[in-house]
Amino acid sequence: MVTLPRITPMLATPGRLPLPGGDDRWAVETKQDGQRAIVYLPGDGTLELRSRSGEVITRAYPDLLDIGGALPGAGAVLDGEIIALDEQGRADFERLHSRMGLVRAPAGAVERTARRAPAHLVVFDVMFLDGRSLVGQRYVERRQVLRSLGLEGPSCSVPGAATGRSAEALELTREQGLEGIVCKLLTSRYEPGVRSRSWIKIRNTxxxxxxxxxxxxxxxxxxxxxxxxxxxxxxxxxxxxxxxxxxxxxxxxxxxxxxxxxxxxxxxxxxxxxxxxxxxxxxxxxxxxxxxxxxxxxxxxxxxxxxxxxxxxxxxxxxx
The missing domain is CATH 2.40.50.140 (Nucleic acid-binding proteins)
Incomplete structure (x- = not known):
């Protein structure tokens, strides 16, 4: 089992379009409406989920435990968002809210709620992998590593990202009733615990x-x-x-x-x-x-x- 570093999540700064320096400098991802989670995979088939505040929240999401076997032997720290989907496949924060307070609830209550509102983990960054820190690498490099991990399945996925299409992406999320977009500077490093201008979140209002x-x-x-x-x-x-x-x-x-x-x-x-x-x-x-x-x-x-x-x-x- 690998010893993993504790990493505080990087935070996005609220902003608006147009993006500084032009669209070609930014990747655009859909803003997920859920609970932020740092995922610790020691490589032995287990996982630990921590909230943005650092609280261990693994117990509230037993339906995500299978993700622990996704990277056997490697050891990784990932950044993502836990969501619950509605009938149209969109993130539904109200459904997820019923799960967020169950860290100390009886196991039976957790399991019943999980059946009513299954959780899904959207993984959008990787900060540590196979004994090596990636926080100093550029977004495009970390993104390439993340896509190579094969984290696609019933309980987790990697979101798509587009470059040079921020206005189009924002309008598309508005039409679909989604919260908005997060724009990430292609050259940005991962800044633990920092609300950075290298990540800009833009909400539909x-x-x-x-x-x-x-x-x-x-x-x-x-x-x-x-x-x-x-x-x-x-x-x-x-x-x-x-x-x-x-x-x-x-x-x-x-x-x-x-x-x-x-x-x-x-x-x-x-x-x-x-x-x-x-x-x-x-x-x-x-x-x-x-x-x-x-x-x-x-x-x-x-x-x-x-x-x-x-x-x-x-x-x-x-x-x-």
Whole structure:
């Protein structure tokens, strides 16, 4: 059995197109919507999975244990993403979420959940192989090594990568309802633990006009100001809660929102059904905001919401 080095995952920096220096300098991969995992294969048929924080999460994914025999005797450290697929073969974070908290659950519960939501490992980098560190090699060289390992099967795969087609790839992921793309500089080295500009993640964003039905007060320096706004949409005559937003505004915008919320205060919840939110304060549902988000959960809640702007030109009845 090979002694493997502990490696912290390299992180991508959020960005947008066009890419610095032009498309020809970058490889483009589909951004996976799952749980990041560093995979340790000592070469004896076993494996260890560690999360981005370094926690050992192997026990939560017994359906990935067969990957331990993929590289007998070699010893490897791989970087990837654990996903769960929906009926269309797309990564479904909600399905995976039911697996992520099972590290300390009874074995029976883990196995039952694994049958309902099978996991799949997408391997996109190799940092150590057969006693040799590869972190100093360029992306294109590591990619060539990775493709040569034959990591294709029911429980793992290597994603495709294209060069010079970032805009096309982003549009394709948008059409397919995927999260976005990750662009990787062809000459980049693997930088453990670094949020690097050599990897740029670009998310597809959607917008929705949402009605503000309440807010959650901040603490400390934010006392009296909103830390989050509670959002809704009209649905068959009722205001249905679709989630909260707590990012995207400047401090002057936060202060302006606080003034608007104070004059609209009411004692009863405008949402039907009422969400259970500790410390929530309710307002007349007359303010409309434009919210960016990446997708929705099956229950209709916004994922990765961010405040974009107030829409004083829209009345609540104009949204939907």
């Amino acid at each position: 959607l917008t929705v006009d949402a009605i503000v039905g309440g807010w959650v007060p901040g603490r400390g320096r934010l006392t009296g100001l909103p830390s989050a706004l509670l959002l809704g949409q009209r649905d068959e005559g009722r205001l249905r809660y679709i989630g909260s937003v707590g990012t995207g505004w400047s401090e002057p915008e936060r202060a302006d929102l606080a003034r608007l919320l104070s004059v609209a205060a009411v004692s009863t919840c405008p949402f039907t059904p009422a969400p259970r939110i500790t410390g929530a304060r309710w307002v007349l549902p007359r303010l409309v905001g434009e919210i960016t988000h990446t997708s929705r959960t099956r229950a209709g809640y916004l994922r990765h919401p961010s405040w974009h702007r107030l829409r004083p030109d829209l009345a609540p009845e104009d949204t939907g």
